[in-house]
Amino acid sequence: MSAADYLLPYDFSPLTILAYILVLGLFSYGLFRMPAAERPGSGRIFTFTLGVLLCYLVMQTRFDYYSQYMFFVHRGQHLILHHLGPILIALSNPLPVMQFLYRQIPRIALPFLAPIGWAYRVLQQPVIASLLFFGLIYFWLWPSIHFDAMLSRDLYWVMNWSMLLDGLLFWWLIFDPRSPTTSDALGYGKRMLCLAVVAVPQMILGAYIVFARGMVYDVYEVCGRAWPMPPDMDQLLGGLLTWIPPAMMSIFGILIILRRAMRADTNGAADSDSRSKPHPAPQSP
Amino acid sequence: MTSRNPLTVTHLFALLALVLLAGCSSDQQNWNAKSISGLMPELSYQLTDTTGNTATAEDNKGNIRLMFFGFTSCPDICPTTLQKLSAVVNDLPEPARKDVKIIFVSVDPQRDTPERIKSYVEFFGDDIIGLTGSEKNLRELSKRYRTTFGYEAPDEKGNYDVSHSGAVYVFDRKGEARLLVRPGQSLEALTADITALANEDA
Numbered sequence: 001m002s003a004a005d006y007l008l009p010y011d012f013s014p015l016t017i018l019a020y021i022l023v024l025g026l027f028s029y030g031l032f033r034m035p036a037a038e039r040p041g042s043g044r045i046f047t048f049t050l051g052v053l054l055c056y057l058v059m060q061t062r063f064d065y066y067s068q069y070m071f072f073v074h075r076g077q078h079l080i081l082h083h084l085g086p087i088l089i090a091l092s093n094p095l096p097v098m099q100f101l102y103r104q105i106p107r108i109a110l111p112f113l114a115p116i117g118w119a120y121r122v123l124q125q126p127v128i129a130s131l132l133f134f135g136l137i138y139f140w141l142w143p144s145i146h147f148d149a150m151l152s153r154d155l156y157w158v159m160n161w162s163m164l165l166d167g168l169l170f171w172w173l174i175f176d177p178r179s180p181t182t183s184d185a186l187g188y189g190k191r192m193l194c195l196a197v198v199a200v201p202q203m204i205l206g207a208y209i210v211f212a213r214g215m216v217y218d219v220y221e222v223c224g225r226a227w228p229m230p231p232d233m234d235q236l237l238g239g240l241l242t243w244i245p246p247a248m249m250s251i252f253g254i255l256i257i258l259r260r261a262m263r264a265d266t267n268g269a270a271d272s273d274s275r276s277k278p279h280p281a282p283q284s285p
Numbered sequence: 286m287t288s289r290n291p292l293t294v295t296h297l298f299a300l301l302a303l304v305l306l307a308g309c310s311s312d313q314q315n316w317n318a319k320s321i322s323g324l325m326p327e328l329s330y331q332l333t334d335t336t337g338n339t340a341t342a343e344d345n346k347g348n349i350r351l352m353f354f355g356f357t358s359c360p361d362i363c364p365t366t367l368q369k370l371s372a373v374v375n376d377l378p379e380p381a382r383k384d385v386k387i388i389f390v391s392v393d394p395q396r397d398t399p400e401r402i403k404s405y406v407e408f409f410g411d412d413i414i415g416l417t418g419s420e421k422n423l424r425e426l427s428k429r430y431r432t433t434f435g436y437e438a439p440d441e442k443g444n445y446d447v448s449h450s451g452a453v454y455v456f457d458r459k460g461e462a463r464l465l466v467r468p469g470q471s472l473e474a475l476t477a478d479i480t481a482l483a484n485e486d487a
Contacts, residue, residue, distance in 0.1 A: 068433070069432075225448045
């Protein structure tokens with residue numbers, strides 16, 4: 001197989017390609033047009049692009065093929081769509097670009113966008129966001145639902161997109177660059193609590209898959225694997241990927257938030273003056 | 286933070302799952318096999334039959350078709366499955382029997398020539414349709430049914446294992462995908478399903 005075969009989509013999805021072009025296009029447009037003072041540095045631009053490209057790679061290259069026919073690769077795909085990609089995107093703090101783009105929207109269109117704002121605010125309630133975050137993992141890994149999702153092309157796309165969108169929402173809530181003292185962003189303690197809360201069910205599920213005696217997900221057996229591999233080995237690796245890296249990412253997230261909280265503490269006196277400012281400068285991660 | 290009963294959310298997800306699944310299948314019948322109505326597209330392929338001619342799904346239009354992927358050097362699952370399918374079809378009462386066709390698709394075209402497939406399927410029954418094709422066409426067909434196959438590196442004698450789907454795809458007379466039969470399905474359960482399907486729109 002040639003290199004092009006590895007880079008071309010296994011299951012071509014015009015909507016997905018369009019969405020990625022739109023995101024990268026709008027991001028670049030914002031970067032070039034916004035005032036230089038607000039523009040994120042090259043490190044942040046790189047992190048954002050890396051996050052977006054990682055998600056694209058697992059959705060629209062040969063990687064997707066292996067994700068469809070190997071359980072452990074599928075877990076790796078969701079690790080990127082639900083964790084790593086959104087984490088990079090959120091940590092890159094694209095807020096100034098988003099704020100600039102928001103200001104470009106004609107006033108007349110704003111009322112039509114209001115429902116999106118309402119839905120966003122509901123989904124970003126910490127309890128709902130946490131439940132949705134691990135609930136979605138449980139939902140798509142529910143054996144009978146997982147079976148259907150791997151059999152139906154439509155369900156498969158719904159699954160991957162829902163994981164990506166939920167990942168973006170959750171990690172944006174956690175790594176919101178705005179300070180909770182000067183904005184309505186979630187408090188640091190609550191953010192850490194959310195991270196701890198979502199880690200536990202993921203660890204339980206991962207451990208359950210690792211230690212399961214029988215086949216939990218027989219769809220890969222039924223539909224054939226990408227290459228001959230013992231089914232229990234595939235399941236074991238998939239279980240480990242569900243268990244260990246997400247738990248590590250929760251800890252990593254807690255450490256980042258802890259650092260921010262400590263910084264905010266030491267700068268507390270200085271920050272208390274900025275409370276009166278209407279638009280606090282977004283803090284870089 | 287307000288405490289929320291996690292059970293209600295579990296229920297919500299279960300409900301969502303039910304709605305999702307109900308939307309996918311309009312089947313009222315209690316199948317032993319997995320119902321795949323609405324999950325997969327109708328039967329369509331372009332392959333080569335055992336005489337070396339082009340074969341398409343049009344050739345056996347109006348028949349109930351039981352499609353299975355395999356290869357003739359397959360040690361266990363292919364012979365067992367073909368034997369089971371053949372027994373199911375032979376058990377059917379006369380009018381229905383003619384209506385049900387077994388399709389064996391070899392995903393190992395390098396070793397499985399049409400002649401080899403012919404002698405292989407004839408060993409299991411008279412009416413079994415043996416097919417293979419270019420790897421491209423086989424990949425297309427397997428992708429359509431969300432399955433795949435892969436080859437192991439050959440040993441010094443040139444033998445290699447092939448990973449492939451262990452399932453039987455059942456299509457009704459209209460060519461709609463209806464059931465997915467797992468490898469472990471018993472003969473009785475499968476016979477009941479195929480009989481019900483044959484009676485459905487006879």
